[in-house]
Every structure is written in C-alpha cells, then in structure tokens.
Amino acid sequence: MSEQTQALTSAAAARGPLAMAAVSVSKDFRIGRHQTLHAVRDVSFNLYRGAVVALVGESGSGKSTAARLLAGQERLTSGVIQLDGKRVEVAGRGDFRRYKSQVQMVFQDPFSSLNPVHTVRYHLQRPVKLHQGKDVHVDTEVAALMEQVRLTPAKQFLAKYPHELSGGQRQRVSFARALAAKPSVLLADEPVSMLDVSIRLEMLSLLDDLRQRFKLALLYITHDIASARYFADEVLVMYAGEIVERGPAEEVTQQPAHPYTQLLVASAPDPDNLGSTLRSTTHRTGARDTSGRQASGGAQKTGDAAAAGCPFSPRCPLADDHCFAEDPALIQISATRGAACWHLDQAAPELIGRQPDNGHTNLTASSHNENLN
Amino acid sequence: MSAHPDQAPVAPVAGPLAARPDTVLEIRDLSVVYRTPGGDVRAVDKVNIDLAAGEVIGLAGESGSGKSTLVYGASRLLRAPALITSGSVRYAGRRVTEPVDVLTMKPDELRRLRWREIAIVFQSAMNALNPVLNVRDQLIDVMHAHLRIGRDEARERAASLLDLVGISRERLRSYPHELSGGMRQRVMIAMALATDPEIVIMDEPTTALDVVVQRDILAQIVELKERLGFSILFITHDLSLLLELADRIAVMYAGQLLEIGTAEEIHREPSHPYTKGLLNSFPSLRGPRRELAGIPGSPPDLRDPPPGCPFLPRCGYGTAACREVDMDLLPVTSSQDPSHVTACPFVLPQTPALPGIPEPAMPQAQQETEPETAEELGA
Numbered sequence: 001m002s003e004q005t006q007a008l009t010s011a012a013a014a015r016g017p018l019a020m021a022a023v024s025v026s027k028d029f030r031i032g033r034h035q036t037l038h039a040v041r042d043v044s045f046n047l048y049r050g051a052v053v054a055l056v057g058e059s060g061s062g063k064s065t066a067a068r069l070l071a072g073q074e075r076l077t078s079g080v081i082q083l084d085g086k087r088v089e090v091a092g093r094g095d096f097r098r099y100k101s102q103v104q105m106v107f108q109d110p111f112s113s114l115n116p117v118h119t120v121r122y123h124l125q126r127p128v129k130l131h132q133g134k135d136v137h138v139d140t141e142v143a144a145l146m147e148q149v150r151l152t153p154a155k156q157f158l159a160k161y162p163h164e165l166s167g168g169q170r171q172r173v174s175f176a177r178a179l180a181a182k183p184s185v186l187l188a189d190e191p192v193s194m195l196d197v198s199i200r201l202e203m204l205s206l207l208d209d210l211r212q213r214f215k216l217a218l219l220y221i222t223h224d225i226a227s228a229r230y231f232a233d234e235v236l237v238m239y240a241g242e243i244v245e246r247g248p249a250e251e252v253t254q255q256p257a258h259p260y261t262q263l264l265v266a267s268a269p270d271p272d273n274l275g276s277t278l279r280s281t282t283h284r285t286g287a288r289d290t291s292g293r294q295a296s297g298g299a300q301k302t303g304d305a306a307a308a309g310c311p312f313s314p315r316c317p318l319a320d321d322h323c324f325a326e327d328p329a330l331i332q333i334s335a336t337r338g339a340a341c342w343h344l345d346q347a348a349p350e351l352i353g354r355q356p357d358n359g360h361t362n363l364t365a366s367s368h369n370e371n372l373n
Numbered sequence: 374m375s376a377h378p379d380q381a382p383v384a385p386v387a388g389p390l391a392a393r394p395d396t397v398l399e400i401r402d403l404s405v406v407y408r409t410p411g412g413d414v415r416a417v418d419k420v421n422i423d424l425a426a427g428e429v430i431g432l433a434g435e436s437g438s439g440k441s442t443l444v445y446g447a448s449r450l451l452r453a454p455a456l457i458t459s460g461s462v463r464y465a466g467r468r469v470t471e472p473v474d475v476l477t478m479k480p481d482e483l484r485r486l487r488w489r490e491i492a493i494v495f496q497s498a499m500n501a502l503n504p505v506l507n508v509r510d511q512l513i514d515v516m517h518a519h520l521r522i523g524r525d526e527a528r529e530r531a532a533s534l535l536d537l538v539g540i541s542r543e544r545l546r547s548y549p550h551e552l553s554g555g556m557r558q559r560v561m562i563a564m565a566l567a568t569d570p571e572i573v574i575m576d577e578p579t580t581a582l583d584v585v586v587q588r589d590i591l592a593q594i595v596e597l598k599e600r601l602g603f604s605i606l607f608i609t610h611d612l613s614l615l616l617e618l619a620d621r622i623a624v625m626y627a628g629q630l631l632e633i634g635t636a637e638e639i640h641r642e643p644s645h646p647y648t649k650g651l652l653n654s655f656p657s658l659r660g661p662r663r664e665l666a667g668i669p670g671s672p673p674d675l676r677d678p679p680p681g682c683p684f685l686p687r688c689g690y691g692t693a694a695c696r697e698v699d700m701d702l703l704p705v706t707s708s709q710d711p712s713h714v715t716a717c718p719f720v721l722p723q724t725p726a727l728p729g730i731p732e733p734a735m736p737q738a739q740q741e742t743e744p745e746t747a748e749e750l751g752a
Contacts, residue, residue: 201667
C-alpha cells in the first residue's frame with residue numbers, strides 16, 4: 001500500500017516543497033466493550049507549501065478525524081506524521097506549542113469556536129504573544145492580521161465581541177487567529193459550510209489569497225465536491241475512513257473513477273441539468289431503482305472490526321464476492337491518480353484504457369498490490 | 374400565470390382568488406416587522422406571491438432575507454415581537470369551499486387550518502421531533518390532534534406513512550436518537566403528510582444532510598408530490614438545488630421579492646443583478662470552469678432601509694436612479710414569459726456582466742442604461 005501511494009505523485013506537488021506528510025495513519029476509537037470504530041484507516045497523503053489538498057466525503061467518513069490527527073489533537077493508533085521531513089513527536093507542552101505554531105486549524109462553526117466573553121482583540125493578542133515571542137509589538141501584529149483577513153477598519157472590529165459580528169466576520173477572525181501563529185500548514189475543517197452561499201465564495205477567495213501570500217500548505221475539508229473542484233489542486237475522496245480515490249481536482253470531479261465518487265458527483269445539485277431526475281415533470285422512482293449502474297443511497301458502514309471487504313461494497317452496484325471479502329488498495333490509474341476499487345475496468349473503462357503504455361493494466365496493478373499485502 | 378401579482382388588484386376577501394383558478398395560497402402585500410427597542414425591523418416588505426395547486430415554489434435568499442418570516446407570517450406562526458402590519462393571505466383548498474383569509478382567522482379556525490391544510494417540515498429534525506416519544510406515538514399524536522380517527526386506524530396509518538417515505542415499519546418503535554439524520558427528516562415529512570395537507574412548507578429540510586442523502590430525500594419529496602398532489606413552498610439558500618427542484622423560483626432580499634420566474638427562466642435568463650450574483654456564487658461541478666464573482670458586501674440594516682433598491686450598495690450595475698426606483702415586480706421586457714417578473718427596471722438578462730468583482734459600496738455606472746448619472750454618483 002505505502003509503496004503504491006508513493007508511486008503516486010500528488011497533483012499538488014508542483015506547487016511547492018513538501019510541508020507535511022501523513023504516512024499510513026490510522027485512528028481507532030473504542031465505542032464499547034468489544035467494539036472498535038476504525039475512524040481513519042491507513043491513510044497517506046502529503047501537503048505542499050502553497051498548495052490546496054481537499055479532503056472530501058460525507059459526515060462520518062473520517063475526514064475531520066484525519067484533520068484532528070494532523071493537528072495533534074488526537075493520538076495516532078498507528079502510522080507516522082511528518083513535518084518538514086521529520087517525524088512529529090509531541091512529548092510535552094513545549095513540544096505541542098512549537099508544533100502548533102507550525103500547524104494551525106480553522107473550524108467549521110464560527111459561532112462556537114470563538115469565546116463569547118472575549119473581544120476580537122483578545123482572540124488575536126493571545127496567539128501573537130504565545131507564538132511570536134516577546135520582542136514583537138503585539139498591537140502592530142494584531143492590526144496587520146486584521147488587514148490580512150480584510151477586517152477593516154481594524155480599530156472598529158477589535159473591540160467587538162463575537163455576537164456583534166456576522167458569520168463571515170467571525171470566520172475571518174478565526175482565520176486571523178490561525179495566522180497569528182505564522183503557521184506553515186493550515187487545516188481548514190469545513191471553513192465555509194456554515195456560511196451563506198453568497199459569502200462562501202468571498203471566504204474561499206480570501207483563503208486562497210492567504211495561501212498565496214504566506215505559502216501556506218492548506219488542507220481543505222469539505223463535503224461539497226464542487227467547491228473542491230474550484231479551490232483545490234488535489235482531491236482526496238474519503239469513505240468510511242479510507243481514501244477511495246485521489247487525483248487532480250479537475251480530473252476527479254469530471255471523470256470520477258471510484259463508484260463512490262461517481263455517486264457523490266451524481267448527487268450534487270446540477271442546475272445545468274434542468275428537467276433532470278428531480279423535476280416534477282419527469283417520472284422518478286427514487287435513486288435506488290433507477291438503473292443498475294447507479295449506486296444506492298443509505299448509511300455508510302463505519303467499519304467494525306470484522307469488516308474485511310471494501311467499505312463501499314454494501315452500497316456499490318458493482319460489488320461481488322471479491323469486494324465483500326477483500327478491501328482493495330489504491331490502484332494507480334495515472335501518475336497522479338489512484339482509486340481503490342476491484343472493478344475499475346467496469347467503473348471507469350475509459351480511464352483504464354487510456355494508458356496501455358503504462359505496462360500496468362488494471363489487473364496487473366491489483367495483483368501486484370495483493371503481493372505487497 | 375396569466376396576470377402577474379402586481380397587476381392583479383387586491384380582491385375583496387370574499388371573492389374568488391384573482392390570479393389563477395387553481396391558486397391555493399394567495400399572499401398580497403404582506404408586511405411583517407419585528408418590534409425592537411432600536412426601531413422596527415422591516416423583515417418582510419409588501420410581498421405578493423401565489424402558489425398554485427401542485428406547484429413547487431422555491432424561495433431563495435440569504436439568511437436574514439425574510440424568507441422564513443414571510444412563510445411563517447403567512448401561516449400565522451409568528452409571535453411577538455413579530456407583527457404583521459399589512460396584507461392579506463387567502464387560502465383555498467380542496468376541502469375549503471370559499472377562500473378564507475388566514476390573517477383574520479380565529480384561534481379555532483386556525484387550528485383547523487394548521488397541519489390539516491398547511492403542514493410544515495422544519496429544518497432541524499432533531500429539535501422538531503420529541504425525543505421522549507417514539508416515531509409511532511408522534512405520528513398518532515398528530516392524527517389525533519387534527520383528524521377524527523380511531524386508534525387502530527391511526528396505528529395502521531402511521532405504519533403506511535412510514536412505507537410512504539421509505540422507512541421500514543420496524544422503525545415505528547424507534548426513538549429519534551436512534552435514527553440517522555436522513556431518517557429523521559423522512560419522519561418529519563411523514564408527519565407533515567399524516568393529515569393529507571394541501572400545502573407543505575419545507576424550511577431548509579435538507580440543509581444539514583449530506584449530498585447523497587439530500588438527493589434521495591428530494592427525489593422522495595418530488596415523488597410524493599406527484600402522487601398526493603400537494604403544493605410545496607420550499608425555502609432554501611441553495612439556489613442550485615431549487616433550479617432542479619422548483620417549478621417557479623422567488624428570489625428574496627432584504628424582505629422584498631426581487632425576481633420571480635420559472636426555474637428555466639431564472640437559470641437561463643436571470644434578470645435581477647442579485648439573482649445573477651447568486652447564480653454566480655456557487656461553483657458548478659459540471660461544465661467548463663467559469664469565473665466566479667460572488668456578491669461582495671452584506672445586506673442592509675432593515676431597521677432603517679435605504680430608499681430605493683435595497684441591493685444598490687452591493688450592485689455592480691447601480692446608478693443614481695436606483696435610489697428612486699420603486700420595488701414593484703414588473704415583467705422582464707425581453708422575456709417571452711409574462712410571469713417572469715423582476716424588481717430591477719434597468720438590468721436585463723442580456724446586460725453584460727461587469728468583469729471581476731465590483732468594489733462594494735462603490736457602484737459603477739452602467740453604460741447602457743444611465744450614462745449621464747455616472748458623474749453624479751462619483752461626486
């Protein structure tokens with residue numbers, strides 16, 4: 001598996017040097033006496049300076065847990081996290097603080113991530129004092145931060161409390177707070193999901209602007225695959241704790257290979273498809289029985305200990321005994337793309353047929369993979 | 374619709390509904406304010422809209438645009454400090470012989486109207502369901518409150534309602550916390566349909582759900598609508614979803630309707646700058662990548678709304694004349710469809726979009742419409 005993923009080059013790699021890497025990271029939660037929830041399973045990916053990697057998946061797919069692992073807020077069950085090529089080992093509070101000054105996180109809900117009893121100034125002064133040492137002029141730094149997130153005039157906003165700000169303004173304060181540590185990596189967990197549609201775009205372009213300005217390595221977590229298309233360099237699709245597909249954002253969203261990615265893309269509202277499946281003029285009988293090729297809705301299996309097969313197999317239209325018995329690893333489709341499916345030849349024949357010169361057809365790649373395991 | 378809302382005179386309450394014979398809900402001139410110590414907040418300002426039998430109307434707008442207040446005001450669900458200051462809301466359904474005015478109803482009349490005629494699916498299914506009652510008891514509770522129905526019949530109907538929304542009957546004894554988010558929302562829909570209502574109001578019913586589940590539920594809603602023939606008022610901030618789902622879309626901003634049109638018209642020929650902005654705000658998954666502009670700025674303070682067009686400070690097409698424009702919905706002059714109405718008399722679907730993001734609070738003059746006002750505005 002690890003050899004496979006290393007053979008895959010990230011679509012984000014061209015943007016800048018490697019900042020952070022997750023190597024075969026797993027996280028289990030004990031949820032009962034003999035029950036374990038495999039929230040993140042053997043996940044590997046890299047973050048590069050100045051590049052955006054999007055982690056896409058439905059709720060419960062483990063994308064937030066993956067971010068919390070990178071942020072050092074959860075202990076790894078197995079695997080390694082590297083920062084600037086060195087293995088991250090947080091032993092004490094000092095270590096944690098040094099780590100935090102490199103890796104910062106922005107949360108989904110700007111209403112609960114700011115302290116209601118403190119002003120904006122307090123929210124920004126604290127990380128500046130904590131992470132930038134004693135010889136900086138705190139007020140100048142804070143004013144600069146406000147300017148960076150375009151909360152101007154700064155004076156007017158600094159004295160305000162969170163409840164006096166709109167959702168978008170609060171999220172800007174969250175961005176400024178994260179930037180106060182002068183991080184190299186920013187983990188953004190659904191940073192715009194709680195905001196209005198008209199504000200989302202503004203916030204994403206602000207985030208993009210900050211990425212360019214500070215050469216941030218950005219992990220963008222979202223359930224909105226359309227925004228990942230526009231915003232990210234590389235898209236990782238997560239399902240039940242595993243990365244089931246990865247590749248350049250445009251390719252993954254336009255030609256999804258994995259049946260789950262195909263379902264995600266097909267489910268997104270499509271304004272250009274007027275008179276589509278949903279319109280009342282056409283007769284429609286629910287997603288599950290429209291055709292054999294359409295994957296069905298329903299709950300994802302969050303993987304108990306016994307789950308051996310492909311996590312998507314209970315919902316997958318292509319699933320057979322092989323899928324139920326054995327979990328496929330990422331199979332390389334091109335230099336920058338991979339998908340974890342035994343039936344890529346059926347799921348995405350046009351992608352598999354595209355590079356016969358590779359030497360690895362779908363079948364040889366997968367058997368090669370089995371040997372590795 | 375033959376006549377559009379503004380041209381239709383406000384008919385006396387006892388008369389037939391004006392616009393179209395199969396109109397089930399007619400909202401005329403409805404205004405709602407919130408009384409606050411800092412002054413009245415004009416949440417809904419003189420709104421006219423009709424809902425026809427079997428029609429799906431999508432109400433789109435940002436938070437605070439008044440879309441929920443409009444619908445809750447029309448169904449008399451608002452409490453103080455909200456106050457309905459003007460307008461009429463008339464309802465005519467299969468079970469009602471004469472159109473009735475909802476706003477003047479007495480409590481017992483309202484009680485017969487609610488749920489039996491107009492039912493609501495709320496956004497947050499976890500908060501809207503009673504956590505200490507199982508699914509069957511909640512469904513039976515609704516039926517006992519609003520229908521004359523026996524115990525056994527109610528039980529049987531509760532089970533068939535779950536069939537209707539695609540949940541297995543074994544779930545009848547489940548409590549809300551044992552259900553997934555999607556299932557809870559389906560239970561909410563089943564509860565709304567328990568009394569066979571004429572109108573179902575859906576207030577962001579799928580906003581908290583995943584796209585895959587959302588699509589399943591929307592498909593279910595459309596299928597049920599086809600089968601049972603109710604009308605839907607669908608409130609959401611996600612315009613892309615409405616384009617696929619709704620027959621007509623009403624775009625709301627700062628308490629006013631800015632544009633109404635069929636989904637096709639709104640998608641292909643959006644006329645109002647705000648609608649154009651909304652359509653240009655969400656990234657599309659399909660088709661070529663396009664430049665997204667969004668809508669910079671934020672909505673006006675409704676305690677003291679500026680005169681003229683409320684969208685002016687954020688509008689890329691704004692001119693000085695916009696301060697005097699009255700916000701009547703008039704047919705889009707270039708459109709074939711007379712039911713496509715817009716509140717902006719200057720901008721047409723063909724008016725080219727301005728390149729890039731316009732500076733907020735610095736509206737640029739629109740060359741085609743009012744070239745001579747550019748200097749006035751800059752001064």
